[in-house]
Amino acid sequence: MSETRNEASMTGEGVHDPKPFTTIQPVQLSLDDKFQFRCHKGIACFNKCCENIDIMLAPYDLLRLKRRFGLTSREFIDQYTRDYQMDSHGMPGLKLRTKPDSSACIFLTPEGCSVYPDRPTACRYYALGLLHMHKAGSSSDEDSYFVVKEDHCLGHQEPQVQTVREYRKEQGLELYDEENREWRRIVLKKRSAGPAIGKPSPRSFELFFLASYDIEGFRNFAASPGFGELFEIDPELKQELMTDDVKLMHFAFRFLKQVLFGEATIPVKQEAAEKRREHYQQKLEAIEREAAERRTQEQDRLYDSLKEDS
Numbered sequence: 001m002s003e004t005r006n007e008a009s010m011t012g013e014g015v016h017d018p019k020p021f022t023t024i025q026p027v028q029l030s031l032d033d034k035f036q037f038r039c040h041k042g043i044a045c046f047n048k049c050c051e052n053i054d055i056m057l058a059p060y061d062l063l064r065l066k067r068r069f070g071l072t073s074r075e076f077i078d079q080y081t082r083d084y085q086m087d088s089h090g091m092p093g094l095k096l097r098t099k100p101d102s103s104a105c106i107f108l109t110p111e112g113c114s115v116y117p118d119r120p121t122a123c124r125y126y127a128l129g130l131l132h133m134h135k136a137g138s139s140s141d142e143d144s145y146f147v148v149k150e151d152h153c154l155g156h157q158e159p160q161v162q163t164v165r166e167y168r169k170e171q172g173l174e175l176y177d178e179e180n181r182e183w184r185r186i187v188l189k190k191r192s193a194g195p196a197i198g199k200p201s202p203r204s205f206e207l208f209f210l211a212s213y214d215i216e217g218f219r220n221f222a223a224s225p226g227f228g229e230l231f232e233i234d235p236e237l238k239q240e241l242m243t244d245d246v247k248l249m250h251f252a253f254r255f256l257k258q259v260l261f262g263e264a265t266i267p268v269k270q271e272a273a274e275k276r277r278e279h280y281q282q283k284l285e286a287i288e289r290e291a292a293e294r295r296t297q298e299q300d301r302l303y304d305s306l307k308e309d310s
């Protein structure tokens with residue numbers, strides 16, 4: 001989309017839920033398929049698409065936006081986002097906030113999008129939707145695209161035809177998709193795993209939020225003595241993580257895979273791993289002991305009641 005603002009709508013990959021589109025052309029497009037669309041400042045529907053938004057944020061979206069304002073992630077989250085649940089288990093997500101008493105984007109101005117160079121992924125995609133799929137048993141992902149047609153958007157009547165590849169390039173989406181790809185996989189895997197992975201603990205959700213959205217919070221966590229005791233991190237990498245948000249974000253994705261799926265993505269110190277195993281073993285034994293005691297008490301109660309009845 002050209003230099004205006006756009007609406008956000010992506011779906012399929014667990015990051016962006018579909019808006020209630022007036023019409024979605026149910027035709028899947030690949031990178032070299034063409035579609036007709038052009039958005040520009042002089043168009044009669046200028047700003048219409050940002051007046052009723054539902055925009056989900058991915059980690060790199062947040063990094064770009066908070067950097068634009070010179071805020072910490074936490075400050076940006078508090079001022080410009082709202083919470084939502086990404087799945088039925090309550091996986092925490094963030095959406096862009098709207099203006100007070102309005103469904104218009106908080107960044108919308110009469111001149112257009114006030115954060116245009118750092119607008120989120122979903123805004124860049126519109127009027128395309130992204131379908132991100134990971135087939136069971138496959139090591140690679142599949143992306144496909146579809147055209148989103150809403151009645152208020154006149155861009156589809158403009159005589160400009162381009163391929164999806166050209167459009168993605170023009171919108172800066174190659175970078176955004178690359179930076180967010182690993183996170184999308186995590187979200188998709190978590191969503192599609194269902195009972196195989198089970199409901200994550202509240203602590204897992206806290207860590208998911210920290211690693212996904214609160215980069216300064218995650219940096220403090222990664223710099224904490226407890227983290228250092230458990231994980232084996234190359235000192236050079238550690239140094240980079242303390243100063244480079246994007247590198248830290250990718251490290252946070254590795255951490256999430258370890259926490260949510262038990263993948264060995266960050267080397268664990270042997271001694272600490274042993275201690276943890278012992279700790280969990282002791283916990284497990286305590287739980288089993290308690291359960292056995294409960295069973296015995298229950299049997300005693302049953303036995304006593306039978307004696308009373310006889």
Ligand code: SF4
Pocket residue numbers: 004005006007008049050053055105106107108109112113114115116119120123
């Ligand atoms: S961030 Fe910009 S492009 Fe996206 S909805 Fe808001 S005003 Fe529109």
Ligand code: SF4
Pocket residue numbers: 001004005006007038039040043045046047048049050126127152153154155156
């Ligand atoms: S052409 Fe579509 S995307 Fe562009 S301003 Fe109009 S409604 Fe928004």
